Each structure stands twice: as structure tokens, then as C-alpha cells.
Amino acid sequence: MALGEFELIARYFQRQAAPVHPAVALGIGDDCALLQTPPGAQLAISSDMLVEGQHFFPDVDPEALGHKALAVNLSDLAACGAQPLAFTLALALPDSNVTREAWIKAFTHGLFALADAQGCTLMGGDTTRGPLNICITVFGAVPTAQGRSQALLRSGAKAGDDIWVSGTLGDARLALLVLKAQRGERSPSAQRWLQLPPEVLKLARARLERPSPRVALGLALRGIASACMDLSDGLVGDLQHILEASGCGARLLAPVLSELLATHRLNGTVLTPPERLSLALSGGDDYELLFTAPSTQRAAVMAAAVSADTPVTRIGQIEAQEGLRVVDAQGQRLAGRFASFDHFA
Numbered sequence: 001m002a003l004g005e006f007e008l009i010a011r012y013f014q015r016q017a018a019p020v021h022p023a024v025a026l027g028i029g030d031d032c033a034l035l036q037t038p039p040g041a042q043l044a045i046s047s048d049m050l051v052e053g054q055h056f057f058p059d060v061d062p063e064a065l066g067h068k069a070l071a072v073n074l075s076d077l078a079a080c081g082a083q084p085l086a087f088t089l090a091l092a093l094p095d096s097n098v099t100r101e102a103w104i105k106a107f108t109h110g111l112f113a114l115a116d117a118q119g120c121t122l123m124g125g126d127t128t129r130g131p132l133n134i135c136i137t138v139f140g141a142v143p144t145a146q147g148r149s150q151a152l153l154r155s156g157a158k159a160g161d162d163i164w165v166s167g168t169l170g171d172a173r174l175a176l177l178v179l180k181a182q183r184g185e186r187s188p189s190a191q192r193w194l195q196l197p198p199e200v201l202k203l204a205r206a207r208l209e210r211p212s213p214r215v216a217l218g219l220a221l222r223g224i225a226s227a228c229m230d231l232s233d234g235l236v237g238d239l240q241h242i243l244e245a246s247g248c249g250a251r252l253l254a255p256v257l258s259e260l261l262a263t264h265r266l267n268g269t270v271l272t273p274p275e276r277l278s279l280a281l282s283g284g285d286d287y288e289l290l291f292t293a294p295s296t297q298r299a300a301v302m303a304a305a306v307s308a309d310t311p312v313t314r315i316g317q318i319e320a321q322e323g324l325r326v327v328d329a330q331g332q333r334l335a336g337r338f339a340s341f342d343h344f345a
């Protein structure tokens with residue numbers, strides 16, 4: 001039996017016994033929700049939309065989708081060093097999903113597990129019928145000090161700063177390549193991806209479908225990082241945003257990057273160094289933090305990583321000369337145009 005819109009909201013979104021962030025003065029049920037900005041803080045706000053076919057396969061596990069829909073939004077708060085407070089959820093559901101309550105149940109399960117773990121309250125939203133589409137807006141708090149925002153921005157990198165990245169890079173892209181090959185999408189390397197061991201695919205898929213927003217690390221990097229952003233489109237493209245906003249260039253260390261895949265640490269990983277480098281550079285969907293910090297802050301960065309229980313790796317340096325250079329262990333620029341690494345684009 002199909003659930004009505006209000007029944008659906010009451011049953012699955014308006015939770016009775018769930019923890020509510022103290023900043024949420026009024027939650028679901030009225031025309032507006034009310035959010036109290038914590039004293040001395042600014043609101044950090046970000047929206048991300050997930051569209052079937054564009055951001056996920058139609059048959060994706062709904063529990064993982066609920067997790068990811070919120071995770072990609074929390075990742076934006078993390079990138080700014082904002083503390084999550086609350087979020088709204090605008091949801092278009094096809095008839096088939098409204099009738100299949102099991103789908104909604106699993107979706108909200110994944111969504112609320114992450115929301116509760118991060119202390120972030122669902123405070124409102126909208127529910128309509130339509131092609132599956134999930135739009136979340138997150139609200140976070142960033143303190144000000146002497147009237148100055150403590151938010152981490154893309155624009156503060158300076159020549160000489162170290163470039164750092166959290167966690168692992170490239171695995172989500174690898175999973176996507178395998179899944180596309182499995183679905184019969186033709187590509188020059190499709191045969192190769194189909195031969196990867198199942199444990200490699202399993203780990204890569206977890207990175208694609210269940211990214212961990214680096215909220216604790218973003219908070220710990222306030223006052224330490226000179227620039228920060230989260231990686232959603234791939235390292236090369238995303239780093240350009242910091243370089244443009246900060247008016248500088250960068251060099252990246254190829255030998256470090258080619259070790260950054262989580263799957264590289266598994267026995268039986270058979271990717272070549274150029275394949276690994278390419279995945280790390282041009283990947284996407286990593287939802288790691290990419291940040292810069294003066295080299296005098298190395299110990300502080302490591303301490304922040306320990307306090308946030310999130311590994312970080314130094315992958316290069318900001319330079320005054322504009323552009324991006326990828327260098328080998330001897331500091332020699334890799335041959336060929338940079339874009340030539342981007343086999344999989």
C-alpha cells in the first residue's frame with residue numbers, strides 16, 4: 001500500500017526519540033524550522049544534490065545512499081572547519097520507492113546513523129514524487145575571533161606551504177571503473193578492471209559508497225591550515241581551485257601519490273605505478289581534505305591528525321610559479337603534458 005506524504009514524513013523523518021542538537025529551536029512540523037546560531041559563531045551553509053544516473057546507479061544500496069547523501073554535505077562543512085548543527089532534506093521519490101517502504105527504511109537508516117554519529121539533526125525538508133533526487137542542505141557553526149571568521153577557505157595558500165591530504169585517494173574512482181566495466185561499458189581498460197581480485201573491489205567500493213566526512217580533522221585544522229577544501233572531483237582539478245583562489249602554483253610528489261590508494265595496501269593489488277598515480281591524481285569522489293599549511297606547522301598538523309584519528313600525508317608544496325608540476329623522487333618533472341596522466345578522464 002502506498003504511503004501518503006505526511007504519513008511518510010511522520011513515520012520516517014520525524015523521529016520521536018532521536019537526539020536533537022541544542023541549536024535546533026524548532027524542528028520538523030511547522031512551516032519553518034528555527035535554528036539558533038551559537039553565540040559568537042557564523043553559520044556555514046552548503047547544499048549538494050544527488051541525482052540517479054548522474055551520481056549513483058539506480059540499484060545502489062539505499063542504506064549506503066542515505067549515508068553518502070549526508071556524507072558529501074558534511075564533507076563540505078569539514079572543509080571549512082565548521083561544526084555540524086543540522087540539515088534539511090528535499091527528496092523526490094518515484095512511486096516505486098514510496099510503495100517499497102523497505103527502500104525508505106534502509107535509506108533513513110544509513111542517513112540517521114551518520115547524522116547521529118556527527119550530532120547533526122534533520123530539522124526540515126520537502127517530500128514530493130518524481131525521479132529519485134536527494135538534496136541536502138547542511139548548517140554548521142564556525143567561530144569568529146575578534147570579529148574575524150575562523151573558517152578554512154581556499155584562498156590562504158602561500159608559496160612554501162606544504163600540501164597535505166587526509167586518508168586515501170583514487171579507490172572510489174577505481175570502484176567506479178570496475179562497476180562500469182561490469183555493466184558492459186566499453187573502455188580501453190575494461191578487461192583489466194574486470195580481472196581485479198574481489199577483495200580489491202570490495203575495499204574500493206566501500207570508499208566509493210561510504211565515504212567518511214573528515215569533520216573532526218577540519219575542526220582540528222582551524223588556526224593551522226592556510227587553505228582547505230574537500231576532494232570531490234579529483235585532486236588535480238580540485239587543487240586548481242586552491243591555486244586560483246590563492247594566486248600560486250604547486251608541485252606534487254608522484255612517488256607519494258602513487259602509494260595513496262587504500263587498495264594498494266592489500267595483498268594481490270596488481271595496479272601498476274602509473275595506474276595508481278593516475279587514479280590518485282584524477283580520481284574523484286574521495287571526500288578527503290586537501291589542505292595547505294606553513295612548513296613550521298608540521299608538528300601541529302600531525303597533532304591535529306592524531307587528535308582527529310585521521311591519517312594525513314604530505315604530498316607536495318605550494319610554489320610562487322603558477323601551474324601544477326608533478327615531480328619524481330629526484331624532483332624531475334614527469335615527462336609529457338600533465339594531462340597525459342589523465343588516462344581515465
Ligand code: ADP
Pocket residue numbers: 009013027028029030031032033088089090091122123124125126127
Ligand atoms: P509545507 O507545505 O509548509 O512546505 P510540508 O507539508 O512540505 O510543509 O512539510 C511538513 C513538515 O515536514 C515541514 O516541517 C517540513 O520541513 C517537514 N518535511 C517534509 N519533508 C521532509 C523530509 N524529507 N525530511 C525532513 N522533514 C521534512
Ligand code: MG
Pocket residue numbers: 030031032
Ligand atoms: Mg508551509
